[in-house]
Amino acid sequence: MTNWTPQTWRDKPASQLPNYPDQEKLEQVEGIIGKLPPLVFAGEARNLKKQLADACEGKAFVLQGGDCAESFGEFHSSKIRDTFRVLLQMAVTMTYGGSLPIIKMGRMAGQFAKPRSADTETIDGVELPSYRGDIINKLEFTEDARIPNPERMIRAYNQSASTLNLLRAFATGGYADLSKIHNWNLGFVKDTAVTTRFEKTATEIERAIQFMNACGINGDTVASMRQTDFYTCHEALLLPYEEAMTRVDSTTGDWYDTSAHFLWIGARTQQTDGAQIEFARGINNPIGMKVPPGLDGDTLITLIDKLSPENEAGRLSLISRMGAADIEEKLSPLVRRVKEEGRNVTWICDPMHGNIEKSASGYKTRQFSNILGEVQGFFNVHRAEGTHPGGVHFEMTGQNVTECVGGADDVTDEDLSSRYHTACDPRLNANQALELAFLVADELKKI
Ligand code: PEP
Ligand code: CO
Numbered sequence: 001m002t003n004w005t006p007q008t009w010r011d012k013p014a015s016q017l018p019n020y021p022d023q024e025k026l027e028q029v030e031g032i033i034g035k036l037p038p039l040v041f042a043g044e045a046r047n048l049k050k051q052l053a054d055a056c057e058g059k060a061f062v063l064q065g066g067d068c069a070e071s072f073g074e075f076h077s078s079k080i081r082d083t084f085r086v087l088l089q090m091a092v093t094m095t096y097g098g099s100l101p102i103i104k105m106g107r108m109a110g111q112f113a114k115p116r117s118a119d120t121e122t123i124d125g126v127e128l129p130s131y132r133g134d135i136i137n138k139l140e141f142t143e144d145a146r147i148p149n150p151e152r153m154i155r156a157y158n159q160s161a162s163t164l165n166l167l168r169a170f171a172t173g174g175y176a177d178l179s180k181i182h183n184w185n186l187g188f189v190k191d192t193a194v195t196t197r198f199e200k201t202a203t204e205i206e207r208a209i210q211f212m213n214a215c216g217i218n219g220d221t222v223a224s225m226r227q228t229d230f231y232t233c234h235e236a237l238l239l240p241y242e243e244a245m246t247r248v249d250s251t252t253g254d255w256y257d258t259s260a261h262f263l264w265i266g267a268r269t270q271q272t273d274g275a276q277i278e279f280a281r282g283i284n285n286p287i288g289m290k291v292p293p294g295l296d297g298d299t300l301i302t303l304i305d306k307l308s309p310e311n312e313a314g315r316l317s318l319i320s321r322m323g324a325a326d327i328e329e330k331l332s333p334l335v336r337r338v339k340e341e342g343r344n345v346t347w348i349c350d351p352m353h354g355n356i357e358k359s360a361s362g363y364k365t366r367q368f369s370n371i372l373g374e375v376q377g378f379f380n381v382h383r384a385e386g387t388h389p390g391g392v393h394f395e396m397t398g399q400n401v402t403e404c405v406g407g408a409d410d411v412t413d414e415d416l417s418s419r420y421h422t423a424c425d426p427r428l429n430a431n432q433a434l435e436l437a438f439l440v441a442d443e444l445k446k447i
Helices: 023-035 042-056 077-098 152-172 178-185 193-214 239-244 275-282 297-307 327-340 368-385 413-417 430-446
Strands: 061-066 102-107 120-123 126-129 231-235 246-248 255-257 262-265 287-291 316-320 346-349 389-395
Touching: 023 152, 023 239, 042 061, 042 102, 042 346, 042 389, 061 077, 061 346, 061 430, 077 102, 077 152, 077 178, 077 193, 077 430, 152 231, 152 239, 178 193, 193 430, 239 246, 239 275, 262 275, 262 316, 275 297, 287 297, 297 316, 297 327, 316 327, 316 389, 327 368, 346 368, 368 389, 368 430, 389 430
Parallel strands: 061 102, 061 389, 102 231, 231 262, 262 287, 287 316, 316 346, 346 389
Antiparallel strands: 120 126, 246 255
């Protein structure tokens, strides 16, 4: 990569970065984070890139999921476990239905910084800077709370490190053992159509495992039956933090952002000459970019060429977020153009960010039917264009929250106030997330 260092983004116009009033403190924190151990190893990022290349070619499928924004207040081992468990259940449902390896990535262990549509927020005539995620300032609506504080980056790093530690333990220490599949259902609050459906799938998988065991194939002989790969990802928004976490990999001499395995560029920070694109082009991690409805084909090709100049499969994932109403009309021409121009990308569907609405009771919510509709539209587009649907990207939690309306449990507008806990966008609850996994499995079966 020519003319690039982890600092070159500083010469470019940056959107969505906080104005830290205490620059001296900022530099001090950057120095501290720059010396802290990497959270991920470059070799893991390379393995993920290889698996994403398989997804690009239709030989694997991505499941990306987790909070819209992690928070300091909601940090608890049971929360991490529950989200991990639902992701496992979703992945096994999709693997079984689609007969494809599922690449698991958590929006976890680093998903703290949030882009905002407005720099300020006004409540009852009081105007304050917007909340930008716990890594930057506090959600509380007071002047003090909203001042960006660089020291929050150190707390975010520490929380990411302990979250990742637990995720690695779950992934390799026995929790993900396929022979324990029935146990994954135990955390659900109540039996529903979707948990019953999962029980049925689990029983079928158990029979297959018993058959394989009789043939001498089990967790002792095949590691992937008792453990799994689990990767982390977040939006590469807060560049002072990402720069400080970027290191040269001693085995290859290449730069990697060691804050997560996979980093993506959001819909509000993809200016072709902007700071976030400049930063992302130089790191060797697999990266993603959101594709919103307003992005035109020429700009998309320019961005692809900046982010993936070698056109290596697995390097770049395009995460479309069009909205249920527009997906077929807006995504088809872009998919066609990328295919015609021979660019290798992994197409992932984010059915969350194009489907945000305000409920009658004033909550920011999403209709389950729209989320489902966008996923179906995504598969339709790829079927029609002869391209590969590469994965899905959800905002979800393992908790029994009431943030999105609909689904088999039929969360209603009136229910929203009972367990609405998100620090940012509304998430699917465990049942809604699993229900979507069954839909994806059904679509994968048709391929
Ligand atoms: C997000 O993924 O939380 C997000 C802000 O998405 P987008 O950039 O697509 O709006
Ligand atoms: Co969000």
